[in-house]
Amino acid sequence: MNKLLSISVVFALFFGACSNENRKNEDVILNGKVQKSSGQTLFIHELTTDNLIPVDSVKLTDEGKFSFRFKLTEAGFYILKLSKENFVTLLLAPGENVELDVPGGNFSSDIVIKGSEGSELLMQLNLKLRENYSKVDSLVEVYKSIQNGKDFVESKKQLDLAYTEIFEDQRDYVKQFIDKNPKSLASIIALYQYFGNQVLLKETDDFEYFEKLSLSLSEVYPDNKHVLDLRQRVSDFKRAEAQRIQAEQRLNDGSEAPEIALPDKNGNVISLSSLRGKVVLIDFWAAWCPPCRQENPHLVKLYNKYKNEGFEIYGISLDRDKDEWLKGIK
Structure with a gap:
């Protein structure tokens, strides 16, 4: 019984140690030095697919040194910045121990990165x-x-x-x-x-x-x-x-026209296919469109001239207001 208890304790300690080690491996350590910026606050944000999320901030030492440590469950993009104009984008992965050196204090033009393959590629x-x-x-x-x-x-x-x-x-x-x-x-x-x-x-x-x-x-x-x-x-x-x-x-020459079915002024639904066999002019217009209104008398004249020869006009209004549409067709 004592042996079983001892074995259980050993296993518990072993797996507990492994669990702690795994958690440590998820940490990202970010150390560095930014010259000419002592006393300033350095921020780090996660760059997600649609947002910028604050992660941490630290005040630079008199020598410009800084250190961050935070957990990371997956590789991702991070913005390290002193100001809106002075920043660098990093690609960090779980377990990385990254060293940054910014001799001139400008992230965009003077930086050395070690310990992060993704950041080096960036x-x-x-x-x-x-x-x-x-x-x-x-x-x-x-x-x-x-x-x-x-x-x-x-x-x-x-x-x-x-x-x-x-x-x-x-x-x-x-x-x-x-x-x-x-x-x-x-x-x-x-x-x-x-x-x-x-x-x-x-x-x-x-x-x-x-x-x-x-x-x-x-x-x-x-x-x-x-x-x-x-x-x-x-x-x-x-x-x-x-x-x-x-x-x-569907709109290629010779293709069958897509079906359209819309109500007329009396509420009766008229489908384009109901005019099959006739020569049909489809007219897109709107009551708020001056050129459309100017064209309407010519369309009426055209219709009266050819209506007995199988000619039809299928008018489609782009108006969103029914009253305006009805006024437009009077």
Whole structure:
């Protein structure tokens, strides 16, 4: 009996230790130093799919040092910031022990990260973006210097062409980044990256990247919220695209017109199919549309001319107010 009790105690201690160790492995430790920022408050927020959630904050020491430790159940994106303009995006995973050094005090241009593979990839992505933004800044300076010159129009064309080349260079880099890192969450940031106010990759033009990244990340992170969001986005686009194609096919030359059934002024439902065999003009109009109202007398004249030859007009009002519609057809 005593032996059984001893074994039970040993097992309890063993599994308890394992449980504590697992909990420790879920912790993320984030240590670092930000020069020229002593005494300032450093914030860390989680970047979810649709929100920014505060996680913690700490006051930098006189030497600019800081330390964070918090639990993490899945890999995700975090914003470490001193201010609205001075911040860095990190990709953290459970169990990581991350070291940051910011010698110049500026997260966007002067930072060294160790211990976080995902964050290091984001640094590479951000470095390329900064390089191309710097090139655009140079173009802006040239633009300012020539805007009052006699050859401004021709020079602006050259500047526009140079900007397009920079934009395409960033696009190409983002595609290559995703191709090289198909199983890193960092590629989600690349996928959604903007250049100025323009998105680099669009579902309409680059859907293959959205779909293949969704598939590859789902293998590694099947339940991660960022991957689930991407998977839903891909699914929504495919469904919308299928509906668009189906709608276009229904309106192809020679295709049967889709059914329409609407009430007339007396409440009787008139279907488009009830006019099958006749030549039908479908007229979309509204009482609030002056050009439509101006056209109505001509339609009446046309109808009276050809009504005995199998001609009909099926008018569809876009009015939301029934009274306005009724006034419009008097």
